[in-house]
Amino acid sequence: MNALDTDVLVIGGGSTGAGVAWDSALRGLHVTLVDRQDFATGTSGRFHGLLHSGGRYAVKDPGSARECAAENRILRQVAADCLEDTGGLFVSTPEDDLEYADRFLAAARAAGMEIEEVPVGVALRDEPRLNPKIRRAFRVQDGSIDSWKMISALLRGAQAHGAKVLPYHKVVKVIRQGDRVEGAVMEDQRTGEEVRVNAGCVVNAAGAWSGQVAQLAGCEVGVRPGKGVMVAINHRLARAVLNRCHLPSDGDIIVPVRTVSVIGTTDHPVADPDDTECSPEEVHQMIEAGELLVPGFKESRALRVWSGSRPLLPKTEGAAGAGDREVSRSHTVLDHGARDGLEGLVTIAGGKFTTLRLMAEDTVDVVVRKLGRGAECRTRTEVLPGSESHHFYWIGNRQQEAESDPPDDPLICECELVSQHDLDTVVARRPNWRLDDIRRALRVGMGPCQGGFCAFRVAGMLHQEGRYGRAEANSALREFVQERWKGVKVISWGAQARQTRLDRWIFEGVYDLEHLPE
Amino acid sequence: MTELAWGAEAWSEVRASLDRCIKCTVCETACPVAAVTELFPGPKTVGPQAERFRTGGQSPDLSVDYCSGCGICSRVCPQDVRIAELNSRARSELKRERGAPLRDQLVARPGLLGRAGRPVAPLFNWAMANSLIRWAGERTIGIHRKAPVPRSTTRTFSYWVGHHVGTRSARRVVYFHGCSTQWYEPHVGQKVTAILEHNGYQVVIPKQDCCGLPLQSNGLFPAARKAVTRLARQLVPDGTSDLPVIASSTSCGLMLKREAREILGADSPELRSVSQRTYDIFEFLLELHQRGELRTDFKPVPLTVAYHAPCQQQNQLIGKPALEILRLIPGLRLVELDRSCCGIAGTYGVKREKYEIAMRVGEPLFADIQAEGPDLVACDSETCRWQISAATGATSVHPLEILHRAYGGS
Amino acid sequence: MGTDAVVLGAGTAGMVAALRLAAAGASVLVLAEGEGGLPLAPAQIDVLGYRPQLILDPLGELGGFLESRPDHPYRLIEAEEVGASLEWFLELSAPLGYTGSPHLNRLQPTALGALRPTCLVPETMAAGDLSGGGSVLVVGLRGFRDFHAPLLAENLSLAHPPSGAEVRARSVEVSLLGDPRDLRPQLLARRLEERPVLAELGREIRSRLEQEELVGMPAVLGLERSHEAWQRLQELVGRPVFEIPTPPPSQPGQRLQQHLFRALRRLGGEVRLGVRATGYRRAGDRLMAVRVVTAAREVEIPADHFVLATGGIGTGGITAGADGELREEVFGARVSRGGAPDQPLVEYMATQPLDRLGVEVDQEQRPLGAGGEPLFQNLWAAGAALAGAEPWREKSGEGISLATGYRAARLAGGARA
Numbered sequence A: 001m002n003a004l005d006t007d008v009l010v011i012g013g014g015s016t017g018a019g020v021a022w023d024s025a026l027r028g029l030h031v032t033l034v035d036r037q038d039f040a041t042g043t044s045g046r047f048h049g050l051l052h053s054g055g056r057y058a059v060k061d062p063g064s065a066r067e068c069a070a071e072n073r074i075l076r077q078v079a080a081d082c083l084e085d086t087g088g089l090f091v092s093t094p095e096d097d098l099e100y101a102d103r104f105l106a107a108a109r110a111a112g113m114e115i116e117e118v119p120v121g122v123a124l125r126d127e128p129r130l131n132p133k134i135r136r137a138f139r140v141q142d143g144s145i146d147s148w149k150m151i152s153a154l155l156r157g158a159q160a161h162g163a164k165v166l167p168y169h170k171v172v173k174v175i176r177q178g179d180r181v182e183g184a185v186m187e188d189q190r191t192g193e194e195v196r197v198n199a200g201c202v203v204n205a206a207g208a209w210s211g212q213v214a215q216l217a218g219c220e221v222g223v224r225p226g227k228g229v230m231v232a233i234n235h236r237l238a239r240a241v242l243n244r245c246h247l248p249s250d251g252d253i254i255v256p257v258r259t260v261s262v263i264g265t266t267d268h269p270v271a272d273p274d275d276t277e278c279s280p281e282e283v284h285q286m287i288e289a290g291e292l293l294v295p296g297f298k299e300s301r302a303l304r305v306w307s308g309s310r311p312l313l314p315k316t317e318g319a320a321g322a323g324d325r326e327v328s329r330s331h332t333v334l335d336h337g338a339r340d341g342l343e344g345l346v347t348i349a350g351g352k353f354t355t356l357r358l359m360a361e362d363t364v365d366v367v368v369r370k371l372g373r374g375a376e377c378r379t380r381t382e383v384l385p386g387s388e389s390h391h392f393y394w395i396g397n398r399q400q401e402a403e404s405d406p407p408d409d410p411l412i413c414e415c416e417l418v419s420q421h422d423l424d425t426v427v428a429r430r431p432n433w434r435l436d437d438i439r440r441a442l443r444v445g446m447g448p449c450q451g452g453f454c455a456f457r458v459a460g461m462l463h464q465e466g467r468y469g470r471a472e473a474n475s476a477l478r479e480f481v482q483e484r485w486k487g488v489k490v491i492s493w494g495a496q497a498r499q500t501r502l503d504r505w506i507f508e509g510v511y512d513l514e515h516l517p518e
Numbered sequence B: 001m002t003e004l005a006w007g008a009e010a011w012s013e014v015r016a017s018l019d020r021c022i023k024c025t026v027c028e029t030a031c032p033v034a035a036v037t038e039l040f041p042g043p044k045t046v047g048p049q050a051e052r053f054r055t056g057g058q059s060p061d062l063s064v065d066y067c068s069g070c071g072i073c074s075r076v077c078p079q080d081v082r083i084a085e086l087n088s089r090a091r092s093e094l095k096r097e098r099g100a101p102l103r104d105q106l107v108a109r110p111g112l113l114g115r116a117g118r119p120v121a122p123l124f125n126w127a128m129a130n131s132l133i134r135w136a137g138e139r140t141i142g143i144h145r146k147a148p149v150p151r152s153t154t155r156t157f158s159y160w161v162g163h164h165v166g167t168r169s170a171r172r173v174v175y176f177h178g179c180s181t182q183w184y185e186p187h188v189g190q191k192v193t194a195i196l197e198h199n200g201y202q203v204v205i206p207k208q209d210c211c212g213l214p215l216q217s218n219g220l221f222p223a224a225r226k227a228v229t230r231l232a233r234q235l236v237p238d239g240t241s242d243l244p245v246i247a248s249s250t251s252c253g254l255m256l257k258r259e260a261r262e263i264l265g266a267d268s269p270e271l272r273s274v275s276q277r278t279y280d281i282f283e284f285l286l287e288l289h290q291r292g293e294l295r296t297d298f299k300p301v302p303l304t305v306a307y308h309a310p311c312q313q314q315n316q317l318i319g320k321p322a323l324e325i326l327r328l329i330p331g332l333r334l335v336e337l338d339r340s341c342c343g344i345a346g347t348y349g350v351k352r353e354k355y356e357i358a359m360r361v362g363e364p365l366f367a368d369i370q371a372e373g374p375d376l377v378a379c380d381s382e383t384c385r386w387q388i389s390a391a392t393g394a395t396s397v398h399p400l401e402i403l404h405r406a407y408g409g410s
Numbered sequence C: 001m002g003t004d005a006v007v008l009g010a011g012t013a014g015m016v017a018a019l020r021l022a023a024a025g026a027s028v029l030v031l032a033e034g035e036g037g038l039p040l041a042p043a044q045i046d047v048l049g050y051r052p053q054l055i056l057d058p059l060g061e062l063g064g065f066l067e068s069r070p071d072h073p074y075r076l077i078e079a080e081e082v083g084a085s086l087e088w089f090l091e092l093s094a095p096l097g098y099t100g101s102p103h104l105n106r107l108q109p110t111a112l113g114a115l116r117p118t119c120l121v122p123e124t125m126a127a128g129d130l131s132g133g134g135s136v137l138v139v140g141l142r143g144f145r146d147f148h149a150p151l152l153a154e155n156l157s158l159a160h161p162p163s164g165a166e167v168r169a170r171s172v173e174v175s176l177l178g179d180p181r182d183l184r185p186q187l188l189a190r191r192l193e194e195r196p197v198l199a200e201l202g203r204e205i206r207s208r209l210e211q212e213e214l215v216g217m218p219a220v221l222g223l224e225r226s227h228e229a230w231q232r233l234q235e236l237v238g239r240p241v242f243e244i245p246t247p248p249p250s251q252p253g254q255r256l257q258q259h260l261f262r263a264l265r266r267l268g269g270e271v272r273l274g275v276r277a278t279g280y281r282r283a284g285d286r287l288m289a290v291r292v293v294t295a296a297r298e299v300e301i302p303a304d305h306f307v308l309a310t311g312g313i314g315t316g317g318i319t320a321g322a323d324g325e326l327r328e329e330v331f332g333a334r335v336s337r338g339g340a341p342d343q344p345l346v347e348y349m350a351t352q353p354l355d356r357l358g359v360e361v362d363q364e365q366r367p368l369g370a371g372g373e374p375l376f377q378n379l380w381a382a383g384a385a386l387a388g389a390e391p392w393r394e395k396s397g398e399g400i401s402l403a404t405g406y407r408a409a410r411l412a413g414g415a416r417a
Ligand SMILES: Cc1cc2nc3c(=O)[nH]c(=O)nc-3n(C[C@H](O)[C@H](O)[C@H](O)COP(=O)(O)OP(=O)(O)OC[C@H]3O[C@@H](n4cnc5c(N)ncnc54)[C@H](O)[C@@H]3O)c2cc1C
Pocket: A011, A012, A013, A014, A015, A016, A017, A018, A034, A035, A036, A037, A038, A039, A040, A041, A042, A043, A044, A045, A046, A047, A048, A049, A050, A051, A052, A169, A170, A171, A172, A205, A206, A207, A208, A209, A213, A226, A227, A228, A229, A264, A265, A266, A307, A308, A309, A310, A311, A350, A351, A352, A353, A354, A355
């Protein structure tokens, strides 16, 4: 078995783990980060995409609101390239209590949010599809987060400071020596080989799976996975994030993320965080809810459906395991030394994507104390790679780039404007990409046509470049088609049903994928 | 700053239609511009696809400017995506945003003019010298009323109207003649009037201004909206609110019928009403004929006429009524030209960076005309007519002129 | 002056019905929202390829197939009439050199290198029948993103035609037009009509040929002058050359569509694109007129006979709503799932709820109303609008359209006479 030595082993390559890796690396610690799958495939790749202004929590959970408002401001400074500055509106629809709006405004100000009430007419002029019956509107600093960009920037930054990252390395065993955790054993999900990592401290940042990881170490962490369903609509129905101004409930936010609008979300407790099935009822609930913010929402084209699992901690956990300054309303750092008498293991749970930086800071503060080594936190001011120019990304970026691409760089995915050069670049960065990883990294096949055209191109090109063998290319295609079906089978109506028909003709009619040799 | 893409009422209809695109590529196979140049990525790409990347404010793509606006893509799309309309809005936005520098940027792109290396200058210069083009250019900047009337036309159409003693009849129509008849081709308007009167109609010709099409194509949406709304008002003089409105200019007729509402997002009670009641002159005559009311006292016209149905006429979705009417004329040998576009598409083909493309687009049509060698080419659109004449040397006329002749006119 | 027959839909089914009616002397107007599946489709005429095991004699096995698929549109038609429609098509499309026999499927390679059963193919694909094995040089064009010769050839080498004969395939990639820029299919096809470009391609291929008997290449060999391009290339290469269908757009499909459109025009018929039918006017049990949308308003188009060939869910002839409602858009005809399940299955490669969707018809192909009675005496349905087929899997697309379009015209013609 291969063995590696490191200061900090981070388990989980979501926003939290990536944040911890970046923070630790900046403090001069040697970090190794592992994930059982590709990065950003857990909740962080399946979330709603909102850079919270804090508004959602203003009334119900002022602490979280304050955190969001502050972190939002910091991320805009250090991670502009991963964010889109869409702005946001909270609007009182006819079903929302007007009195709540007053409380909301006061609470938002108290939480330090930048907020401004705008005349309804102005809101409607800016957002023509917004429900004309809204009665009040507030402008806030919402934005949207490109999870892939954010996590890969964090990891690239960490790597530049010596970190090692291992995707497809699943922790199968936590190495204990008495009441000390000394590292973990990972299984490479692609080759089956095992790797051992010896670490000064292990950080369990496995999100909704952190209970499972803690169990490997013999501790109980009571995370309760809470499933949330989201539906992406084919294009942007609004420029800004649209929120209902009421006590948070299901399906009350529409976020413009990249080329789509995403409505979400629900919250159902599930036993297994890997349970990602979305029921037709949940989907319909979302579609109906969208009508209230954007009339005609139902007629818009639903593009795909997915769900993510919230890593929720019962309130009691916060109190039980806390040192003095690590507790926050929204996330908890569990020092298993203090909590369970097991040294060398720290679990970070709860939180939000928006507060990833703060979560990491709180976590690494504990790690540094335990290791007795490591500098002050620098993430408040250190700019992430790619964000040096402080330009937010803009939805038109890809279109503009595609225009200026040299003519000998064909587009592979026309919906999301991915060129052959883009493909070559990501594939060169890391060998052994699965088609599905490429999809996440480049959004190939995430547009309206759902891979009808581009999957074949990618498989063919990677085969031609020798990265895929014949059988691999065939099965990559099959897997891809299957994976896409998962996201559309419950929304097969309207234009998406027509799309499915065309894709059937292409995959089964033109290529005859069904009768292809293995 | 985002007036166009997000402000107009039409936003929801046209933009929302992009959801229906299933990327089938049917439109790509039909686009005459994409077929002849690599510079234009095609309707699917610049239309529903690029639209997903547009949110108002800043236009991310320039290549949509190569779309000629011929509208063929919208007609062939099986999913009713309003592709040409999306393009039209995006193109206008681009022009509004960048103005003249855009032209320079396009011209500066490598290989643009040089690639095919065909001699184009003489024709191009001829086109620029042609007063109609100048007229178009002038309209564009909104000064056509003050501009000197070109020498070829000494009397405007309204001057003629002022001296014309029309027939009185219980059956009345309103005539929308458009700018080209007013300033350049008053004879077309005179013949329309004569034909309608011959069929027993009293022709109401109210004072009327521009429909705003040139303003629209240059991105001046608020001004264009104002113009078309004003025109709609002018076209409903007292006691005419239920009369058919007859148009003899295909593009301006289409503006009234649909584009004003769909592309500009203009809306007023008069516009809605006029829009519903607008007829292409031949569409109107064909309906008369179907009711058995068209006079068919035709004199033989012993000519071979090749008919080209221009794009903006085809976009009215009424078939080819001119063809059906002309077929009734004895002695006339009528050849239907089965090609989609002549390339000019309004003023598209006269712009320096588009000229070459437009000529290539028209090549199959020109070849057919030359092979046929007709006495006359008939086409309902004025800009198409001179494109055809310039490219083939054939004499081209409005099909009305042939009908007028069959009715005994000169 | 009136129109005898109005056909809704300009896909294969609509065009076949229109051509048959026009040939019988009717004045025909085809009204369509847009073009149909043809410009996307390989233009290989499938009749029946899998039941689910491979079928070699489509006409011969039709009866057996229908036993397991009693809802299938072929149930409406005698095998003989299917055969007659195919024979008629062979004659009609002689200028494109269509060949094949209704009693013998051919096995042609797909863009991924599967051997796919189909029945009639244009001349440019004729040499690609590998039922009896063969050795193929698969030629890719650098910069053309919709054809990947190496993968195709490797898969093809593993194909086992039932004859037991061996298929061998090797791939090469050729640079054309001087540089590997993005070769868009529409432009590429036109460039390949130019003699110098063809000569360059021919030279390149020839220099790479080894023992191969056949040359296969992406189906981009010209559009209007494909016959000349294909013939010239064969001469240059010295081997039979055949086209392999690409994903959309399809040049062979466009050639066939143009051919059908022109043939109809020659018979005096008209195709009007861009108009959607939205409703109708009836008198008793007769359909008097359809309502269509023009730029300004809805208008009525009257006729004596009507054919519904609006293509089912793929082209919007039938729509599925978010609430599960299934609607035939023009007449509100009864819609059937054709025996498909009503909940989606996890496995993509299975029969899904909307796969066999279509209108229900009586034995005379007349769409039914809610009560199960024919909606009108003078409306017939054809093609993908009919319920019960899964053409991409069973390989029956154009065959169904041809046969049912042909028959719809006969039924309408019978009613005429
Ligand atoms: C539906 C939904 C919507 C949300 N919307 C928003 C929003 O709009 N804005 C916002 O700020 N926050 C939002 N959140 C919250 C936010 O997404 C999450 O809090 C955050 O993404 C959690 O990140 P994480 O890194 O902790 O977890 P994850 O991203 O789930 O990362 C955990 C990783 O651990 C890996 N792992 C698990 N087991 C093992 C093992 N044995 N070995 C190795 N690796 C393992 C997993 O593969 C996974 O990648 C949302 C959450 C949900 C559920």
